[in-house]
Amino acid sequence: MPSTHITSAYDEELKYLTRRISEMGGLAEQMCADAVRALVNADGALAQKVISDDAVLDHAEREIGEKAIITIAKRQPMAADLREIIGSLRIAADLERVGDLGKNTAKRVIAVQESGIPRNLARGIEHLSELALIQLKEVLDVYATRSVEKAEAIRQRDEEIDAMYTSLFRELLTYMMEDPRNITSCTHLLFCAKNIERIGDHATNIAETIYYMATGHQPEGERPKDDRSNTLSAILSDD
Amino acid sequence: MNMMSDAAVEKALDKKMNDVSYKMIGKDVSVYYGDKRALYDVNLNVRENTVTALIGPSGCGKSTFLRCLNRMNDTIESAKVTGRITLDEEDIYDPAIDVVELRARVGMVFQKPNPFPKSIYENIAYGPRIHGLARNKAEMDQVVEASLQRAGLWNEAKDRLHESGTGLSGGQQQRLCIARAIAVSPEVILMDEPCSALDPIATAKVEELIHELRTNYTIVIVTHSMQQAARVSQRTAMFHLGHLVEEDDTDKMFTNPNDQRTQDYIMGRFG
Numbered sequence: 215m216p217s218t219h220i221t222s223a224y225d226e227e228l229k230y231l232t233r234r235i236s237e238m239g240g241l242a243e244q245m246c247a248d249a250v251r252a253l254v255n256a257d258g259a260l261a262q263k264v265i266s267d268d269a270v271l272d273h274a275e276r277e278i279g280e281k282a283i284i285t286i287a288k289r290q291p292m293a294a295d296l297r298e299i300i301g302s303l304r305i306a307a308d309l310e311r312v313g314d315l316g317k318n319t320a321k322r323v324i325a326v327q328e329s330g331i332p333r334n335l336a337r338g339i340e341h342l343s344e345l346a347l348i349q350l351k352e353v354l355d356v357y358a359t360r361s362v363e364k365a366e367a368i369r370q371r372d373e374e375i376d377a378m379y380t381s382l383f384r385e386l387l388t389y390m391m392e393d394p395r396n397i398t399s400c401t402h403l404l405f406c407a408k409n410i411e412r413i414g415d416h417a418t419n420i421a422e423t424i425y426y427m428a429t430g431h432q433p434e435g436e437r438p439k440d441d442r443s444n445t446l447s448a449i450l451s452d453d
Numbered sequence: 454m455n456m457m458s459d460a461a462v463e464k465a466l467d468k469k470m471n472d473v474s475y476k477m478i479g480k481d482v483s484v485y486y487g488d489k490r491a492l493y494d495v496n497l498n499v500r501e502n503t504v505t506a507l508i509g510p511s512g513c514g515k516s517t518f519l520r521c522l523n524r525m526n527d528t529i530e531s532a533k534v535t536g537r538i539t540l541d542e543e544d545i546y547d548p549a550i551d552v553v554e555l556r557a558r559v560g561m562v563f564q565k566p567n568p569f570p571k572s573i574y575e576n577i578a579y580g581p582r583i584h585g586l587a588r589n590k591a592e593m594d595q596v597v598e599a600s601l602q603r604a605g606l607w608n609e610a611k612d613r614l615h616e617s618g619t620g621l622s623g624g625q626q627q628r629l630c631i632a633r634a635i636a637v638s639p640e641v642i643l644m645d646e647p648c649s650a651l652d653p654i655a656t657a658k659v660e661e662l663i664h665e666l667r668t669n670y671t672i673v674i675v676t677h678s679m680q681q682a683a684r685v686s687q688r689t690a691m692f693h694l695g696h697l698v699e700e701d702d703t704d705k706m707f708t709n710p711n712d713q714r715t716q717d718y719i720m721g722r723f724g
Binding site: 291 | 721
């Protein structure tokens with residue numbers, strides 16, 4: 215922040231929002247990492263912890279929302295301050311969704327626990343989640359530093375996750391075709407993969423929000439997309 | 454790709470500039486109060502049928518600039534104005550200009566409501582009478598009613614037209630002053646913090662009035678309330694230490710101003 219407000223309580227209110235967003239980010243990140251770990255290791259207890267953590271995240275989002283509303287009513291913020299507060303609301307909503315996606319993944323742990331997951335699929339999911347979590351972690355760092363260049367870079371990188379997701383989708387389809395008994399677990403895994411891919415999208419949303427908060431402009435151009443799973447039937451029949 | 458969009462933006466801006474008609478043009482306006490310089494080469498144009506807000510910290514020169522627009526600074530003996538200000542391309546500091554007539558074309562509303570210690574009717578009728586705008590009593594009644602109507606005061610005042618203007622509430626007095634300014638059919642209305650002495654309801658009424666007046670008049674308003682400037686104006690000019698910092702669309706000024714000083718001022722930060 216370039217300088218402080220004449221009213222120091224105003225600074226405190228903005229700092230509160232920043233602190234709570236960082237906390238939410240840390241928790242969302244932790245939940246997603248735990249969910250994937252629970253999935254790969256068939257760890258029911260860890261999955262249960264993720265599910266209960268989601269309530270904490272939801273609560274934090276509501277508190278941030280309330281504080282933001284009060285601050286707007288009280289201070290009638292302008293320019294960068296206004297963007298800061300509106301940005302906090304948007305980021306809190308994205309992080310809350312990230313938590314939901316982690317929770318949904320955790321819920322599927324029980325369903326795939328019995329059949330277990332083939333080693334190479336597990337590795338694929340782990341790799342996808344690594345990419346998504348790096349994305350999330352970096353976007354939270356950018357939130358702390360407000361580096362516009364880095365926000366832009368993160369936005370460009372969502373492509374990798376999309377490509378990885380498309381390849382995982384393809385692999386899961388192959389497994390299902392090989393043996394119909396794989397269908398139940400593979401469908402759950404497919405949802406998990408989609409959840410993780412969505413986390414990447416939310417990280418990208420957050421990067422765009424930070425860009426807007428810092429500059430007052432929307433980032434230019436379409437975000438890059440490489441999720442081709444919606445056209446994959448054609449690709450498979452080509453094989 | 455960036456260059457393309459820049460060019461497109463510039464083109465759009467050019468088009469916009471060409472569509473704009475300026476009611477008043479200020480060129481290199483400087484003001485001195487004795488040895489003290491209050492304004493430094495201000496170039497600011499006032500768009501027709503637009504509300505232009507002048508903002509900035511106390512002593513920044515915004516009121517000084519406002520007062521240049523109808524030569525109110527003439528009343529201060531030590532004040533000296535240099536540069537050029539035109540109204541419809543006519544130099545208002547030309548010695549041939551009749552200042553009384555100028556002030557009829559460029560009316561003013563002050564910070565504190567200052568009705569004449571006369572009846573409501575006489576407050577309105579005074580200006581039209583000295584400018585010969587009504588030929589008989591019926592016409593004058595017409596002017597008084599129309600002015601009070603437009604100022605949104607008619608319903609409250611119609612049954613007490615011959616009671617003293619000073620008996621009205623603060624908000625009503627301010628609207629009476631606006632009605633008085635309108636009565637001589639000005640082209641431009643200058644307002645120097647018109648709501649600073651009013652409560653929120655009276656303020657809202659005056660703001661609503663400003664919004665309606667904009668279709669027929671060009672308005673320049675000085676205000677210390679950032680929210681008010683954001684609400685009522687289409688263009689905003691920021692002054693600081695006698696300099697014009699920037700002037701832009703109000704929406705832009707209050708969401709994403711170019712200059713750091715504007716940013717700091719509107720956000721209530723130390724510069």
